[in-house]
Amino acid sequence: MRAVKQGGNTIKNKTMIMSAVAILLLIFGISFSVIWFVNKSDHAVSTKETHETNARSISAENNSTQSEEDVTVENQEKRIQELLDSMSLEEKVGQLFLARVPIEGQQESIQANHLGGYILFGRDIEGESPASLKQKIASYQSVSKLPLFIASDEEGGLVTRLSGGNGLVAEPFKSPMEIYQQSGLNGIRSDIQKKSEILRSYGIQGGLFPDADVATDPEAFIYDRTLGLDAKKTSEYIKISVEELKKQKIASTLKHFPGYGDNRDSHVEIVYDNRSLDTLRQNDFLPFKAGITAGADSIMISHNIVTSIDDTVPASISKPVHDVLRNELGFQGVIMTDDMDMAGLANFISQEEAGLEALIAGNDMILSSSFQEQIPYVLQGIEQGAYSEAELNQSVYRVLKMKSDLGLLQ
Template sequence: MRRRIKPIVVYLFFFLVIGGLIFSDHQHHRQVVSQAEKTEKTTQTSETEKNKVVEERIVSMTLEEKVGQLFWARVPSSHQLEDLQSYHFGGYLLFGRDFQEQTLEDMKALTDRYQAASKIPLLIGSDEEGGTVTRISSILETPFQSPLELYQKGGMEAIRSDTRQKAELLKSVGINAGLFPVADIASNPSAFIYDRTIGQDAQTTASYVGQVVTELQKNKVGSTLKHFPGYGDNGDSHTAIIQDNRSLYELRQADFLPFQAGIDAGADSVLVSHNILTKIDTVPSSISPKINEILRKELNFKGVIMTDDLDMAGLADFVNQDEAAFQVILAGNDLILGSSYQTQIPYLLKKVSSGELTEERIDESVRRILSWKYDLGILGTSQ
């Protein structure tokens, strides 16, 4: 004779099972929430420490040191160490000539000397895009390939692997910023910028930019998105003033997407071109408050904004070098790239004395520059 299971036993069994599942799910939820809270707390603590370090440094700096931080200077052909100490640069940029007849060991010793000579740790950068723009290739057996070539041969995995190799190499010689990726889109293979792009549409370029930024972050090498607001199929601003007649709507539909992807991935800096966007402003983008506002407010970029090289004809033929430096800062940018610092720095100091440029405005940029240095692990800790 079969025994019948009493209904109350069945109900009790299901109650225990369901209760156990609910309890288990609740415990898992608590663990997830707890981990998220710990992560948020760690992030807040890190930000608090960074802000403390940066503010302590700013308070201790002279006006001359602050203005010097706004300059990422080409390494001069002579008096490199003396100029570091006299002008208090934010950083040094290495070009092809700086690598000629040097070994990797030589370059590491050189960047170490630069850092030792500078009171404030330096951004040391070099354009290492690959392909037609690479600086360190003169001392490598095999130069870095362009993103376009890499993507055609091996897709995004080849891009990621290449980025890791670049980051490791740059760090090994004391270079903490690579001035890439190129976030431009060009549809015409004969366009000036095409060979430096990945050669794909906006969505693929956006994916490329985001992944490069992520890999650089992992290796604590500074990233720079360039050339905002996007070169398109326009001419070369190294040699002429370039006028771009595209509308803001057109830029939003395509050219802004890779920059937004890089910003969302945590890009450290954005380099602004000298191209004149005629539908937006009448001046080169590098001295345009309107372009700066788009980058800050529409794309929500909070990091360092730098100019393309001020010696390029796209700006130099539009305004003289000293006034250009002043207009760059007035527009809201942070870092000035170029080699005319010997007259530009005194010019900015005069603008402060005359009241045309405030120390508070300079502090805004210095704060962003020092925050970048902290993120790269070169600024140090609070006292």
């Protein structure tokens, strides 16, 4: 009987031990689960808080950046408006002239006419050393109440005022067509970087390029100055050129709106472009649109008579042409004429009248050798109501903004 009792006690003890172990395991499991759940919840909350903190930080940074940009723009606008408000009527009109440098009395002409800029041609550079040309340009700036916009045609290839074998640059810049054929858009970028560095070193802010014309006929007047390819490839070239010029703080000037195409040379004759407006929209306008989107500073207007837009006058003095550029293409920068001495305009209208007509049409800057005759005529036109002071102020504002963007107004 004792043996049976001991066995029963043993079984009973084992059962009690197993029950205790089970209870302990259950308690441990519950505790672990609670701890795991709490930790996970804490981690989730912590992660959420971290993400929210990061999001707030990024948002704050973006808002700060946006705010800084807004402040910069507001400050620039305020500075330009204050400058504009302080100017006399004569000073405002003078700002709209990108004048060909006179043979004599250059500094006097700047002061007397309050000129907005000077353009250097071959005769202004011939015989100059690097040091003397820099000094000459600096002397122009030194007598100008407002900084001048100094420009010189430096497209490359056929048009190389500065680098055209006169010892001022190691070698003439190649045409965009040749560069593109040799090394594509990377070559274009590199060329603009080198060109910009040289222009800046002389105190020149604009090279009056790139040429946005689409020409496919090798016999066409403008062909060798273009990329020589279709509108799509030309648009890519224009986009890259404008973006790089913007980085380099050199003004971009797209030319020659509405597009030269395969037409004749308006330097020597009046030219009629009889292509349809649809053709221009689907082809010639595309590189200009690409340049505008990229942030082009200025656009030069041709002297061709584009009959599908206005068959009465050259594009440079046509309001409908300028309306297309402003309203259809949305360009808000500086519109400038091509050289007013070219036969395409000079054989059509007197130089004295041409300046006023160009401003009435919607140009902001006039590229002129006859500024001394044109400025008094413009002032008279304002007095008589042919050209309003409100229009004048808009154009002067655009010119000052371009100068500000180039770092000239500090």
